[in-house]
Amino acid sequence: MTPAPYYKVRDGAQFAGIHLLVDLQGAQRLDEPAHVAAVLVQAARAAGCTILHQHFHHFGPGTGVTGMLLLAESHISIHTWPETGYAAVDVFMCGNCDPHDALPALRAGFMATDVRVQEFQRGCWPPLS
Structure with a gap:
């Protein structure tokens, strides 16, 4: 079976995409909201993604921002807690985009002192024959 062009293939296995769960600590x-949006846009562009839509919500002065970029290749979402300097970011991409290419923009844009990343292969199928 030949994978669809937007599937990823690694070590003979095909999967829908790579999903990174990114924890940013010591972030600023x-x-x-405008800065949070700009950083996510920069991260998406660094990964070579096509941005289809974006939406960000600020919960009020001194409080967090929740937002997302809808990508042709999937999405990037964020939830922030400025009172603790923490942000949770999901970076999910299929096709030729590499979500790891978004990480330097996230680290630099939020000036994070610690970045922790967990990677998941979503929709993993048996090896190709």
């Missing part, structure tokens, strides 16, 4: 400017 997490209560600024």
